[in-house]
Amino acid sequence: xxxxxxxxxxxxxxxxxxIAILILAAFPLGLYMHGLPLSPNKLKLYSYxxxxxxTVLLLFVxxxxxxxxxxxxxxxxxxxxxxxxxxxxxxxxYLLMFLVPLSGWLMSSAKGFQVVYFGxxxxxxxxxxxxxxxxxxxxxxxxxxWSLISLVGLHLAGALKHHVIDKDSTLRRxxxxxx
Amino acid sequence: MKIRHIAxxxxxxxxxxxxHAVEFKQVDAARSSLAFTSKQMGVPVxxxxxKFTAQLAFDxxxxxxxxxxxxxxxxxxxxxxxxxNDEVVGKQWFNVKAFPTAKFVSTGVKALGGNRFEAVxxxxxxxxxxxxxAPFTFKQDGxxxxxxxxxxxxxxxxxxxxxxxxxxxAVANEIEIKFHVxxxxxxxxxx
Numbered sequence: 001x002x003x004x005x006x007x008x009x010x011x012x013x014x015x016x017x018x019i020a021i022l023i024l025a026a027f028p029l030g031l032y033m034h035g036l037p038l039s040p041n042k043l044k045l046y047s048y049x050x051x052x053x054x055t056v057l058l059l060f061v062x063x064x065x066x067x068x069x070x071x072x073x074x075x076x077x078x079x080x081x082x083x084x085x086x087x088x089x090x091x092x093x094y095l096l097m098f099l100v101p102l103s104g105w106l107m108s109s110a111k112g113f114q115v116v117y118f119g120x121x122x123x124x125x126x127x128x129x130x131x132x133x134x135x136x137x138x139x140x141x142x143x144x145x146w147s148l149i150s151l152v153g154l155h156l157a158g159a160l161k162h163h164v165i166d167k168d169s170t171l172r173r174x175x176x177x178x179x
Numbered sequence: 180m181k182i183r184h185i186a187x188x189x190x191x192x193x194x195x196x197x198x199h200a201v202e203f204k205q206v207d208a209a210r211s212s213l214a215f216t217s218k219q220m221g222v223p224v225x226x227x228x229x230k231f232t233a234q235l236a237f238d239x240x241x242x243x244x245x246x247x248x249x250x251x252x253x254x255x256x257x258x259x260x261x262x263x264n265d266e267v268v269g270k271q272w273f274n275v276k277a278f279p280t281a282k283f284v285s286t287g288v289k290a291l292g293g294n295r296f297e298a299v300x301x302x303x304x305x306x307x308x309x310x311x312x313a314p315f316t317f318k319q320d321g322x323x324x325x326x327x328x329x330x331x332x333x334x335x336x337x338x339x340x341x342x343x344x345x346x347x348x349a350v351a352n353e354i355e356i357k358f359h360v361x362x363x364x365x366x367x368x369x370x
Contacts, residue, residue, distance in 0.1 A: 038266045040349030047220040112224070112259050119221030 006073035007173040015063040016174060019056055019097060020152075026052040027149050050108060050115045053101035054123060060098050067094075076168045082158075089155050096148040103141040110134035201364040202238040203324035210361040213251065215332075217258075218351035226263075230255035235362050237288070237324065239317055242296055245288040251281040253304075271341040278305045294318055298328070304337040315358075322364060329357040 008016070026049055033045040075083055108115045109125035111134040116122045127133065162170035214227040230252035237245040253273045258264050268275045285300035294316050302311040315328025332354045334340055340350060 038262050040343050040346040043219050043349045047222075113219075114222050116221040 008072060009066075009070055011066050012063075012070065012072065013174060013176055015059060015066065017176060019059055019063065022052050022056050022059075023097065023148065023152060026056070027145060030145060047116075047119065050104065051118055053104045054115060054117055056097060057101040057105070060101075064094060064098075073173055076162070076170055078162075078166070085154075086158055089151055089158070093148070093151050093155060096144060096151065100141065100144045100148050103137055103144055107134055107137035107141050110137055201324075202236055203362040204236055204365040205363040206233040206235055207323070207361040207363060208232070212359045214357045214359075216355040216357075218353070220349060224259045224263075226256065226258040228252065228255050229257060233360060233362075235360070236365075237317070237326070237362070239294075239324075242288045242290045245285070245298075247283070247285045247298065247300075249283040251283075253279060253281055271344050272339055274305060281305075283311065302332070302337075305339065307337045309336050313356075313358075320361070324362045324364070326358070326360040326362070329355060332356050 007013075029045060029049045029052070033042060033049060036042040036045070075086070078086075105115055105123065106127055109127050110130045112129035114122055114125055159171045159174075162168050163172070208231075211231075211233070212227060213231050214225065216223050216225050218224070228251050232250050234248045235246075237247070254268055254275045256264060256267055256273070258267050267273055270276075273281075281302070281304040283300055283302045285298050287300070288296055288298045291297050291314065295314065296317060297312060297314045299310065299312050301308050311330060311332070313328050313330040315326050318325050333352050334350075334354050335345065335347065335352050339354075344350060
């Protein structure tokens with residue numbers, strides 16, 4: 001149990017936790033702001049939510065490039081089915097951390113409310129204003145977001161199971177200040 | 180006889196157009212538009228007013244004699260979304276129940292050189308009257324006169340957006356207004 005463990009690389013750890021924090025901030029914010037009556041506060045929260053989402057999308061690019069060029073540490077011993085689920089979850093997490101902000105960006109454009117990063121940098125509209133498409137994208141964004149947060153839950157449950165029950169270093173090798 | 184009936188006024192009209200300036204008076208509402216852009220959290224959001232009436236008298240040769248009265252049906256606003264449309268007619272914004280229209284009455288027009296002019300006048304919205312200066316260009320398109328101009332309206336000057344909406348960090352104070360007016364010459368060639 002005290003064998004030295006192969007850890008994730010520094011950039012992989014940084015990107016993992018940064019994106020984790022952003023997702024865990026954007027999701028409840030999105031859920032909360034959606035039902036609010038129109039107010040200056042609502043406009044602000046929507047903007048913050050979009051800025052967080054664009055940040056995830058922005059970080060996703062170097063993260064995926066890093067992942068593709070740096071092998072993660074080999075999986076620790078575990079039953080094959082668990083490994084399969086863990087791997088599948090990882091792939092879907094990558095896919096969704098890209099699709100969720102992308103669908104939000106497209107939805108903003110379709111609804112005629114461009115994303116202006118931090119209120120100063122206009123992000124180009126990839127599609128024009130289109131009410132019906134906007135509503136469709138809204139539904140997609142919602143379904144994808146719920147899928148993402150569910151997978152985050154599964155991912156977290158898996159990590160905790162390894163840490164608490166198996167007492168292996170699956171979680172520790174991803175912790176920022178571990179050894 | 181019949182031909183002369185048609186031909187004479189037509190010729191007169193052509194002559195009038197060619198020889199000396201015409202006064203443009205009849206606003207073509209269907210081809211005119213009144214648009215605005217607000218900034219919400221730095222995001223430019225376009226909108227427009229679908230209904231407005233304009234009385235106009237403009238002779239490019241005598242701009243100082245020009246005058247206009249513009250009346251805007253505030254309930255005809257399209258602010259970009261249904262939520263926004265429902266909100267801006269309410270008490271804190273335009274309060275259209277108490278103040279259904281906005282009105283601009285020109286007090287003077289001056290030439291700025293070339294096809295550029297400037298109209299000054301009084302804008303009344305929501306019971307508040309302020310001086311407005313609106314530069315515009317004029318060009319002739321066939322028989323019609325086409326006016327394009329705009330100005331920046333400070334919404335807080337007119338209490339547009341009260342209470343929590345007076346927070347200009349959410350919705351900027353400056354609203355960009357753009358007008359496009361197409362007007363036909365005054366009834367044929369009487370002058």
